[in-house]
Amino acid sequence: MKRRALIPSFYIIDNRYFHRYYKIMTGLTPKEIRYMIREGTWDKPTVGLAPGYAQMNLVILPEKYAFDFLLFCQRNPKPCPVIEVLEKGSFLTDFSAKGADIRTDLPMYNIFINGKFADSKKDIVDLWSHDFVTFLLGCSFSFEEALLRANIPVRHIEEGKNVPMFITNLECNKAGIFSGKMVVTMRPIPKEKVFKAIQVTSRYPSVHGGPIHIGNPLSIGIKDLGSPDFGDAVSIKENEVPVFWACGVTPQIAVMNARPDICITHKPGHMFVSDILNEELATF
């Protein structure tokens, strides 16, 4: 039941292809999943695949922006938790998975030119440049699994929606050309489980860690919980408190603000499936 709950139902309902292959895909190891993706068999979202394994956000930038971006992540570790950075020009991962090819092993890529969306692609082999630096960042899928395991409800999963995301009035720590407001995700948590939710997610600093705000959306510049900036609105029950976590969209917005010549990211939801277990990323 719980594992099922990890799969937003709209994927299953709306997409016959997804439905047909999903059962096969969930039974595969991360390496097998990456192989299916590389072969072109799977170009759909990775949510719910390889339960227990960490999935990661992708940001690829030319070398001239790499130091500033790494510094931006170092200064904003909650929204931008760096898991792995590849050497200039390298497209093979090492720490997060031995020898995965970052150009082919994600289901879909978004290409941004001068800070504007230009194209989505199934691979980026033709676009690859010797001066590209690849960043893999933690993703909240990992701590959502931990919340569910601790019997804390995750509303957007229950309702088969994308997590609601909001641009706050919290300014990130600037680094070189990179700056921007912090983006947060919101999950309504039953009052009596709020402290447990803090404890559970604080164990995962490399996938956004503990919340950044609890209870008063206005104080972080959020006027209407019913109108998220990205994702879908979810219902909040009477005994529940809105809890806000730093979100991996933050670095993407900082990158767009900086208008680099080119930037390649994963397409939202189409993550890098790593060989690292979520528990390997946890503190004691």
Added chain:
Amino acid sequence: MKRRALIPSFYIIDNRYFHRYYKIMTGLTPKEIRYMIREGTWDKPTVGLAPGYAQMNLVILPEKYAFDFLLFCQRNPKPCPVIEVLEKGSFLTDFSAKGADIRTDLPMYNIFINGKFADSKKDIVDLWSHDFVTFLLGCSFSFEEALLRANIPVRHIEEGKNVPMFITNLECNKAGIFSGKMVVTMRPIPKEKVFKAIQVTSRYPSVHGGPIHIGNPLSIGIKDLGSPDFGDAVSIKENEVPVFWACGVTPQIAVMNARPDICITHKPGHMFVSDILNEELATF
């Protein structure tokens, strides 16, 4: 008694100047201490000063090496825990202390030219260049204080010595031009307190965190605990186990191996005294 124990006695015995000013210095805030240092009143080690506040290792490198070095730290977080990186050319800290001047506010600096020690100086104002990038890294003083508070003995402090340091056979994760073996510190811990020592130090990931090895020096390439590569040998009692933590000398050795045109570090023991409390660096 415990606070006293933080001051290696050889400083007090051997150095009248130190003895005379030490009582004044320990009563000062980090900001006041940095002022005394900036004014030239204090050029001695900072050990035992501003109890409760984090002290930091300093590495300054020209911009062309900065990305590789930051990446080296990201890939080797236990020996190289980054607390703050300043913007290119900036000499004023922000996160670790508001507006401290990195060129004057440490008691002594070491200058390395092409990877070789060249000089020690009381300030580096004349050497400063617009393309210098400053890194502040966590230091084990923080977790030693935590060990003492948990009633776990710290032998080199008891014996008024410098901590014994050993070059291991553990290869750091390479990043660009930076590579090298991991250097560790050793503290003998009573058998029944080993687990407590792991727990206490694991709370401080940004000051080296939990141990990297326990019990068998040979397995990490250490042949003789009586002959440390740096620092002093300490006595190990019969009921004690040698416990090894990653050491901040590791990045210094990686920098020397890379032979940069110029590199400036703190003189060992002459640290940057920050405004951050050790507890602010702790996980829950």
